[in-house]
Amino acid sequence: MDTKNCFHCGLDIVEKEEIIFDDKSFCCTGCMTVYEIFSLNDMTCYYDFEKSPGATPQDINGKYDFLDNESIVSKLLDFEENATAIVSLSIPHIHCSSCIWILENLQRLKKGISTSQVNFPEKKVRITFHPAEVSLKEIVYLLSGIGYEPYISLENYEAGSNTVDRSLTYKLGVAFFCFGNIMLLSFPEYFEVKEYWLDQYRGFFRWLIFALSLPSFFYSASGYYVSAYKSIRSKMLNIDIPIALGIIVMFVRSTVDIVMDYGSGFFDSLTGLVFFMLLGKMFQIKTYSFLSFERDFKSYFPIAITRIQGNLEESVPIYDIQKGDRLLIRNQELIPVDGILITETADIDYSFVTGEAIPITKKSGDKVFAGGKQIGKMIEMEVLYSVSQSYLTQLWSNDVFQKNVEQKHKTITDQISRYFTPILLLIAFLSFGYWILKDTNTAFNVFTAVLIVACPCALALTAPFTFGNILRILGKKKFYLKNALVIEQLAKVDTIVFDKTGTITTNKKSNIAFQGNSLSEADLVLIKNVLRASNHPLSRMLYDFLPETQKLKLDHFAEITGKGIQATLNGTTIQLGSASFVGANEENAIQQTSVHITINENYIGKYVFNNQYREGLSSLFAHLSQGYQLKILSGDNEGEQKALEQLLPPGTELIFNQKPEQKLEFIKNLQEKGQNVMMVGDGLNDAGALAQSNVGISIAENVNVFSPACDAILDANVFDQLDSFMALSKKAITTIKMSFTVSLLYNVVGLSFAITGNLLPLVAAIIMPLSTITIVSFVTVMSNYYSRRRLQ
Amino acid sequence: MSVIYLLISISILVAIGFFIAFIRAVKTGQYDDDYTPSVRMLFDDELRITPNKSVQTTEEKQI
Numbered sequence: 026m027d028t029k030n031c032f033h034c035g036l037d038i039v040e041k042e043e044i045i046f047d048d049k050s051f052c053c054t055g056c057m058t059v060y061e062i063f064s065l066n067d068m069t070c071y072y073d074f075e076k077s078p079g080a081t082p083q084d085i086n087g088k089y090d091f092l093d094n095e096s097i098v099s100k101l102l103d104f105e106e107n108a109t110a111i112v113s114l115s116i117p118h119i120h121c122s123s124c125i126w127i128l129e130n131l132q133r134l135k136k137g138i139s140t141s142q143v144n145f146p147e148k149k150v151r152i153t154f155h156p157a158e159v160s161l162k163e164i165v166y167l168l169s170g171i172g173y174e175p176y177i178s179l180e181n182y183e184a185g186s187n188t189v190d191r192s193l194t195y196k197l198g199v200a201f202f203c204f205g206n207i208m209l210l211s212f213p214e215y216f217e218v219k220e221y222w223l224d225q226y227r228g229f230f231r232w233l234i235f236a237l238s239l240p241s242f243f244y245s246a247s248g249y250y251v252s253a254y255k256s257i258r259s260k261m262l263n264i265d266i267p268i269a270l271g272i273i274v275m276f277v278r279s280t281v282d283i284v285m286d287y288g289s290g291f292f293d294s295l296t297g298l299v300f301f302m303l304l305g306k307m308f309q310i311k312t313y314s315f316l317s318f319e320r321d322f323k324s325y326f327p328i329a330i331t332r333i334q335g336n337l338e339e340s341v342p343i344y345d346i347q348k349g350d351r352l353l354i355r356n357q358e359l360i361p362v363d364g365i366l367i368t369e370t371a372d373i374d375y376s377f378v379t380g381e382a383i384p385i386t387k388k389s390g391d392k393v394f395a396g397g398k399q400i401g402k403m404i405e406m407e408v409l410y411s412v413s414q415s416y417l418t419q420l421w422s423n424d425v426f427q428k429n430v431e432q433k434h435k436t437i438t439d440q441i442s443r444y445f446t447p448i449l450l451l452i453a454f455l456s457f458g459y460w461i462l463k464d465t466n467t468a469f470n471v472f473t474a475v476l477i478v479a480c481p482c483a484l485a486l487t488a489p490f491t492f493g494n495i496l497r498i499l500g501k502k503k504f505y506l507k508n509a510l511v512i513e514q515l516a517k518v519d520t521i522v523f524d525k526t527g528t529i530t531t532n533k534k535s536n537i538a539f540q541g542n543s544l545s546e547a548d549l550v551l552i553k554n555v556l557r558a559s560n561h562p563l564s565r566m567l568y569d570f571l572p573e574t575q576k577l578k579l580d581h582f583a584e585i586t587g588k589g590i591q592a593t594l595n596g597t598t599i600q601l602g603s604a605s606f607v608g609a610n611e612e613n614a615i616q617q618t619s620v621h622i623t624i625n626e627n628y629i630g631k632y633v634f635n636n637q638y639r640e641g642l643s644s645l646f647a648h649l650s651q652g653y654q655l656k657i658l659s660g661d662n663e664g665e666q667k668a669l670e671q672l673l674p675p676g677t678e679l680i681f682n683q684k685p686e687q688k689l690e691f692i693k694n695l696q697e698k699g700q701n702v703m704m705v706g707d708g709l710n711d712a713g714a715l716a717q718s719n720v721g722i723s724i725a726e727n728v729n730v731f732s733p734a735c736d737a738i739l740d741a742n743v744f745d746q747l748d749s750f751m752a753l754s755k756k757a758i759t760t761i762k763m764s765f766t767v768s769l770l771y772n773v774v775g776l777s778f779a780i781t782g783n784l785l786p787l788v789a790a791i792i793m794p795l796s797t798i799t800i801v802s803f804v805t806v807m808s809n810y811y812s813r814r815r816l817q
Numbered sequence: 818m819s820v821i822y823l824l825i826s827i828s829i830l831v832a833i834g835f836f837i838a839f840i841r842a843v844k845t846g847q848y849d850d851d852y853t854p855s856v857r858m859l860f861d862d863e864l865r866i867t868p869n870k871s872v873q874t875t876e877e878k879q880i
Contacts, residue, residue: 145853
């Protein structure tokens, strides 16, 4: 069979449902409508930039009614005046150049929009519009209608204008400006030609160089002084102390040199050093602006919810919800507060809180907790607690969850510098002591020269460039780290704890197996047809699982909520549902999610929903078990224990029935035993454990969808490569150690010049950039080499 | 003779001019998004083609 792909969204087309419009095939009316909108507006070159760029528009009926509420809208706008309003909307679907093109041409689709600008890395669009002609709600509907549904959450509601910190860019700019100009101006000095013209203007050149070095010394390098001061106060010798010391000594000595006319000073080396070190800092910061590593419940919660007052339905901001209010929750909407269910039944998916994918059925009068998602029909509920007092919000404001793991971690550079700094000072004073017996003048020269040449520029550059490079390589492999520090932490990990549901299993498909008497073809047809009428999530899953059959009309159908379905067809009665419903004896059925079947009162068997483990799980665990202690920590019951034991290498500890707080405690206990723990989880139920662990990795099926606060986000598709990522992080540390050796060699060479009192500005000007360049290229080559070997 | 003072002063002034331009560019956020503009600049041609009636210039990509 030839599979066709939708012209708009690129998904496979089910043959029966294919729609042909304008000679193009579409998978659904949604996609066709989008195409129609674009072709009517002469905007079909949307499809030229990228093949099948679109997304099927989702049904959003009523979802954005809260945008009628003026006070909410004004909170969302960045800027508002009579004739113009600006809004920034986050659109997760933005992924290609077609997206940029269509979103920047919104003004052609709707009157009243004046301009729109896409920020691709952040997946945001900034729309300037005329509030009198078009409302925000209309814009959101337009975007949703063309498949670019914005994501609006409580976070948008609260966020003020966040200022971007650009100080590093300024510092780098200033440093480069000073460095470049000083290099040009000091060129004549390098040759020391006894020439009339040069001698004549030497003073002018030197003072100009001095003036140019001031911004670099006082502004660009200021971060190092602050950091050095802080580390002295906290009695931790970090690498910034010798750096700051070197810079200051260099500046003072150079100034004395030109004032006393001893020589030209080391301003060129000074500014070069500042520039290169800032460059390293810049390189190390690689941010994935479309990801966020610091999320709390606010980014998940809706802004507003529908409240029923009498016969009136209105959207209210969720902070205005009070006890006793009646709320209306639509399909796929999140329940924002704890309450009591009023509608007869509801199927609530708590996967977001507990990680358990299969929804729980609640009956009228049951308590429903915030964080659940309603699946199916609209439900009504009465509020018991306001947002800030609800279970989920309380959980988040719980101290344990809030507590930041103290950054006791010492970076590898700081470890080295703990020895480096005292040794350096010792050498400086010893050589000073030696020379002062002979010649006071040389003694001061030697003392300063030692501090200058030993300034650990190359040492300080090693880690930023190695980590920066590894960070980018891993990012390309879809393993996104929060910052460079995580690589070091990764290399130190000795224990890995995995969550079960959603982490080592996929949420997407459940593995369904039939247990019982064999089913005849006719029975299957029957079951499939009965399931078709039911909306229960388990029914839907089972329906999708069973093979296609002919469609029959049922004579009688009844769904008994919370229990099962009863139907008759051509005189055959069939019951599907829980064990108690069909009258099967229930022994170990609690442990498994299953659907039981009886036909004409005869018990046939049951469908068991097993977890589907991720591909490559066994081999990944086999690889990891060689170097790490592995543990599985699950919020579920022991139902899967047997299957897991078979799948995983022996020695893997399995712990079940863990509440979020217990998971956190578990990690804490391990840490108290001195272990470095990495936690791999997915849902909000792991959030505490992720925060407590040394490295918290969250698995995401789709990185654009939100994951809990963590140190790294791993794309679920590359889950099986986790071991190579871990190995690469260890290699990164090896690279750094090798490069430390090289840079220490440079220091020894430089010091031998300095101690003997022979450090000329020219020598310094050669050694410094040379060591920098060799170190940077060395670590880049090495880390690329290792990553090529480790990651295919 | 004093021409060297003049020349160097001018060269420094020019450099400072560029430096100010850089600072302003950073301040107005031109360095915040370094990807989108590179794509956007390629669109300008496409816009001119579009008004050529709605005859499908798009070649059939599927099937």
